[in-house]
Amino acid sequence: MKTNPILLKKSVSISRQFFINYALLFIILLGVGTITLLANYVYVETVYEDLDQDFLEEMYKDAKKSGLKAAFKENELPDYAYLEIVSTDYKVIDQFNSPHKVGFSYGLNAFLKHTDTYDTDLFIPEKGEEYLLLYFPADDFIQLDDVFFFTILFFMVCLMAILYWYVKRTSVQLIQPIQKLLKGIDSISSGNYGEKIVFEANQELNELRSKVNQMAQTIGTEIALKERSEQLRKQLILDISHDLKTPLTNIQGYAETLNSFKHLSRADQQKYTDIIVSNSKRANRLIHDLFDLSHLDMEHDAVSPEVHDMAEWLRTLLSSFVEEFEEKGLEYQLDITESPLMVTFDPLKLERAITNILQNGMTYSDGYLFISLQEVQNQAVLIIEDRGSGIPVDYQEKIFEPFVRMDDSRNGETGGTGLGLAIAKKIIEQNGGSIELDERYDAGCRFVVTFGKHGDGSSASR
Incomplete structure (x- = not known):
C-alpha cells in the first residue's frame, strides 16, 4: 500500500499557527515602520536638504540673467519657498513668491534674527553689493504637515500591500480548508457518502x-x-x-x-x-x-471451544461417512496429516458444519470427493473438493448466504434447503475459523476451511 507523501508531513496545530501568524504580523509591522522612517528620512533630505553655495551661486547667476521667476522654476524650488535679492542695507530689491514687497526693509537685527530662526539660505556675491536670499516659509506647520502626509500615505500603502498578502496567506491556511470542509459536508448531507474531502491544513x-x-x-x-x-x-x-x-x-x-x-x-x-x-x-x-x-445469529456464546487434535477428530468423523460414500458409489480420497494438529474448537458444532459441506459435496460431486487436512504456515487448513459442475461465477460471492441455490426453480428433489452452507459458515466463524470458496479451482468445487493452531493467538477462545 502506497502512502501519500503529503500525509507524512507533520502539520502544525491551529494555536501554534496563530502564534506564528501574530509573530509574523508583528515583525511585518516593525519592518513597515522601519521602512517608513527610512523613506521619511530620504524624503526630508531630498526636499529640505540644505543648499550649498555652488547651487546658490548658479541660482544667483540665473536670477541675474533671466530673473528670479525663471531661476525659481529652472531650479525646481518647492512652491512654498521664495527668493529675494536684498541690498547691503537689508532692503528688498527684487523678489519672487515672497510675502515682502520690493522696498521692504528688514533692518540688521531683524535680518539676522530672521536667518537664525528660520530655514534661510543666504548667498553673498564676491562684490558684496547685494544678497540672494532663498527662504523657506516661516510657517513650520505647513512643512510638518507635508512630511506627516507623506509619512502616513507611505505607511498606509505599504501596510495595505502587506495586509493583502497576509490575508491571502491566512486564507490558504484556514479559510480555504474550512470552505472545502463545509462544501464536503453539504455534499455528504445530500447523500453523497462516497464524497472524499481533500485538503492539507493545520x-x-x-x-x-x-x-x-x-x-x-x-x-x-x-x-x-x-x-x-x-x-x-x-x-x-x-x-x-x-x-x-x-x-x-x-x-x-x-x-x-x-x-x-x-x-x-x-x-x-x-x-x-x-x-x-x-x-x-x-x-x-x-x-x-x-x-x-437464527439460533446461531442470536446466541454467539453457544459455542464451547476446547483444544482437540483436529486430525484425529476429522478421521473419526469421516469414518462414519465411509458406508454412505460407498453406498452412493463415490470415489473418495483422504489426505490427513499423521501429526497431531491441536486446534481450539467445539467438536459438536463443527461436526454440523463439516457435515453440511460434505453433504453438499456428495450432492454435486459427480462421483468424486477429496478431503485434506494439513498444517500450512502454523494453520490448520481443511480442503473439501469435488469434480462436479462447480459453482457459476454469479453465485460464487453469495454461495454462503441463506437460501442461495443454483437451481432457480428451487426443486426440493434436486437440492436441500439452501441453508446448509450458511449454517456451516456461521459455525466455523464462531469457532474462530474461516471458510471460502476457491475461485481459482475450475475442476469442480473446492471449499477451504482455515483455523489457527492452538497457542498462536488466532484460535477461538471463550
Missing part, C-alpha cells in the same frame, strides 16, 4: 477532515448494509414462503384426497401417505434449519 483541521471522511464512509457502509439486509430479508421471506408452500400444498392436497375419496385402494392410500410424510419431513427440515440459523 493539525486540527486535518484531523477533522479525516473524522468527517471516516464518518461519511461509516454512514455509507451502514446504509449499504441496511439496504442489503432489507433486500436479504425480503428475499428470505420470499424463499421461505416458496420452499414451504410446495410441501404444505402437497400435504394439504393429498390429505384432502385421502379424506374425500374413502374407497381408494390400499396401494393408492399408501402412495399418498408416503407423499404426505415426505413433504412433512421436507417442511420440518426447512423449519429446523431456519431455527438453527
Whole structure:
C-alpha cells in the first residue's frame, strides 16, 4: 500500500499557527515602520536638504540673467519657498513668491534674527553689493504637515500591500480548508457518502477532515448494509414462503384426497401417505434449519471451544461417512496429516458444519470427493473438493448466504434447503475459523476451511 507523501508531513496545530501568524504580523509591522522612517528620512533630505553655495551661486547667476521667476522654476524650488535679492542695507530689491514687497526693509537685527530662526539660505556675491536670499516659509506647520502626509500615505500603502498578502496567506491556511470542509459536508448531507474531502491544513483541521471522511464512509457502509439486509430479508421471506408452500400444498392436497375419496385402494392410500410424510419431513427440515440459523445469529456464546487434535477428530468423523460414500458409489480420497494438529474448537458444532459441506459435496460431486487436512504456515487448513459442475461465477460471492441455490426453480428433489452452507459458515466463524470458496479451482468445487493452531493467538477462545 502506497502512502501519500503529503500525509507524512507533520502539520502544525491551529494555536501554534496563530502564534506564528501574530509573530509574523508583528515583525511585518516593525519592518513597515522601519521602512517608513527610512523613506521619511530620504524624503526630508531630498526636499529640505540644505543648499550649498555652488547651487546658490548658479541660482544667483540665473536670477541675474533671466530673473528670479525663471531661476525659481529652472531650479525646481518647492512652491512654498521664495527668493529675494536684498541690498547691503537689508532692503528688498527684487523678489519672487515672497510675502515682502520690493522696498521692504528688514533692518540688521531683524535680518539676522530672521536667518537664525528660520530655514534661510543666504548667498553673498564676491562684490558684496547685494544678497540672494532663498527662504523657506516661516510657517513650520505647513512643512510638518507635508512630511506627516507623506509619512502616513507611505505607511498606509505599504501596510495595505502587506495586509493583502497576509490575508491571502491566512486564507490558504484556514479559510480555504474550512470552505472545502463545509462544501464536503453539504455534499455528504445530500447523500453523497462516497464524497472524499481533500485538503492539507493545520493539525486540527486535518484531523477533522479525516473524522468527517471516516464518518461519511461509516454512514455509507451502514446504509449499504441496511439496504442489503432489507433486500436479504425480503428475499428470505420470499424463499421461505416458496420452499414451504410446495410441501404444505402437497400435504394439504393429498390429505384432502385421502379424506374425500374413502374407497381408494390400499396401494393408492399408501402412495399418498408416503407423499404426505415426505413433504412433512421436507417442511420440518426447512423449519429446523431456519431455527438453527437464527439460533446461531442470536446466541454467539453457544459455542464451547476446547483444544482437540483436529486430525484425529476429522478421521473419526469421516469414518462414519465411509458406508454412505460407498453406498452412493463415490470415489473418495483422504489426505490427513499423521501429526497431531491441536486446534481450539467445539467438536459438536463443527461436526454440523463439516457435515453440511460434505453433504453438499456428495450432492454435486459427480462421483468424486477429496478431503485434506494439513498444517500450512502454523494453520490448520481443511480442503473439501469435488469434480462436479462447480459453482457459476454469479453465485460464487453469495454461495454462503441463506437460501442461495443454483437451481432457480428451487426443486426440493434436486437440492436441500439452501441453508446448509450458511449454517456451516456461521459455525466455523464462531469457532474462530474461516471458510471460502476457491475461485481459482475450475475442476469442480473446492471449499477451504482455515483455523489457527492452538497457542498462536488466532484460535477461538471463550
